[in-house]
Amino acid sequence: MSTIVLEFNELSPALLDRFIAAGHLPNFQRFRDAALVAVTDAEEQAPNLEPWIQWITVHTGLSYAEHGCFKLNDGGTLAAPRIWDLVSRSGRGNWICGSMNAAARPGFLGHFLPDPWATEPTALPPGHFEPYIDLVRAYVHEHSARPEVSAGEFARFGRFMLAHGLSVSSVLAAVRQLAQERRADVKWRRAMILDRLQWDLFRSVHRSARPHFATFFINSTAHFQHFHWREFEPGLFTVQPSEADRRTYGDTVLEGYRNMDRMVGQALGMTGEGDGLVLVTALSQQPMLTHEDDGGRQIFRHRDIDRLLAFAGVAPGWTYAPVMSQQFLLHFESEEAAAAAAGRIEALRLADGRQPMWARRQGPTLDAGCMIEQAPTGDMAVISPATNTGAAFLDLFYPLEALRSGRHHPDGAFWIKGPGIAARRLPGRVSLRAVAPTLADLAGVEGHFAMPSLLAGGELEIAA
Known part of the structure; x- marks a missing residue:
């Protein structure tokens, strides 16, 4: 049995249900209808409600008070074992693709690609992902400023992707993007092109390495929600977007979810009856209405x-x-x-x-x-x-871009599909600290956790 964990940062359980009901997310619906579905509670409030804090809780089972990692790069120094460390101790391999605030400890087995904001953890095998990391970090770090990327760096990136699963659909999507940019303001869609490229890379390594445990992290929809919830639901806000911004960004949030729905469909195709497939969002977002009286929050x-x-x-x-x-x-x-x-x-x-x-x-x-x-x-x-x-x-x-219009919410989505797991929706909310022991249970490895696995209790049989 192998397990793939889709780490779709900050997707909203409420929006997932809403978009599924409207028929926008057929693959999410297939996944949800076959899964144990829970809503997690991050058990934190601002300023301790941040993805780089909550993802460490997902990977270790430790609360913020226990792991103490407050900043985005603190995770590189954390000694506590992650799920993939437990898998490595069992002698099996991993493919950790972009997980936030993560690290690979001595003894790690498999492939490790740090998140693009990381400054300390290094990729494994050493040097393997360098052409990809260099270009992606240049764009992600510099945000809306124009990064200094040489023609040679673009060439290295292109050669790397050609050798690591670059798909025809991704090439066509990139060509369409460049053509559309000549006629309309659609540069925001570039983030979804990066998603496609990272998904191509993930699938390529997964096919060749056949890891026992794999994670795939992307952040684009979280970014869309932070900056374009105002255009998505203008009726909620006092400070109204312009008509031009409504036309340009009104579908941004939904398009982010649709983009991830395509990956969910392919992930369902990558996992057989004996495999596990998991969706985790760690936390979610809600409309930011706290700055409407002073003109909105600008970064x-x-x-x-x-x-x-x-x-x-x-x-x-x-x-x-x-x-x-x-x-x-x-x-x-x-x-x-x-x-x-x-x-x-x-x-x-x-x-x-x-x-x-x-x-x-x-x-x-x-x-x-x-x-x-x-x-x-x-x-x-x-x-x-x-x-x-x-x-x-x-x-x-x-x-940076538009006024900030989405803020963090402690609810998160946690869906688990695998052999012996009955499709049902758990009532209420479960602690985010329950994710790590549940993933360990699904992966068939042992660890020391304060919370029990959601799969514990004897009614479910999970194959190792």
Whole structure:
């Protein structure tokens, strides 16, 4: 028996049911109708309700209070075993494709592709995924800015994908995308092209390696919900989108779910009667209505890291690592240098007195980013006490896409299909900490978990 875990970040159980009822997601419906269906409770609230926190709970069975990983890259230092570590201890192989805030510990067996925001974990086998990682990280890290990717890097990526399952349908989808961009504003669809490429890679490695346990993570629909729920359901919001934005982005959320429905259909075809197929979303989203009275929440990202840090008076000797949205990491040679830099970054002030940036230190590393959520009026200046200079805020930072209109919700989807598992829907909610012991049970491996498996109790027989 082998198991595939589809990690579709932040899909909403309520939207899944709604879109299935409307006939939009036939493959999700096939999956749900044959599965044990549960709604998980992340058992956290903001600021501890973040995917990079909840996915560690999914993979280890530990609560946030137990694993203590608060930032996106903290998972690389966590010593607690993940499900794939237990599978490796049993002598069987894994294929971990993009799981968030993950790590491969000594003794790991199989293939490991870290998430594109990771700065610490390395891919396994060493160097194998390098052409893919380099290009994908360039686009994901730089978000809406244009990344610097050379023709040689594109060529390396193309050769890698040709050798790792590039499908005709993905090529045709990319060609259609480029053609449509000449006539309409559809660049948001590029994220779904990346999904297709990663799915091609996943299927190729899965066919050749035949792992006992595999995960496949994608984030595109979570991104669509965060930035385009306003266009998806404008009647919920006070700040209304323009007619142009409604036309451009109104179907974005549904298209994200439809894109994942195609992968679900292919995943059903990849798994036989004796295999397990799982859907986990870790958490979900809901409309963000908390900032409607002040114009909506806007995220800003720095335009040029060298210029920004020079303006703040941060001395040279740092290494920059972009992470997600407005967040980035700075690595210094000493804790003293990091502390000095944090002081200068957090000393920046807008002309109206607001602090525009945070800079949290952990050893010689800073976790930093822009904390402004409403656009400053006019050409308001940022003042740097260290350099005794000023610069217009919008010369240093740029807005990311639309106003933020989706926020996290603790509910998550957890569907389990496998031999001996009766199709039914569990009442109420189950702890997110129950996912890891259930996956271990499905994979036929043993671990020490505080929560029991949802498959425990004797009424289900799970083949190892």
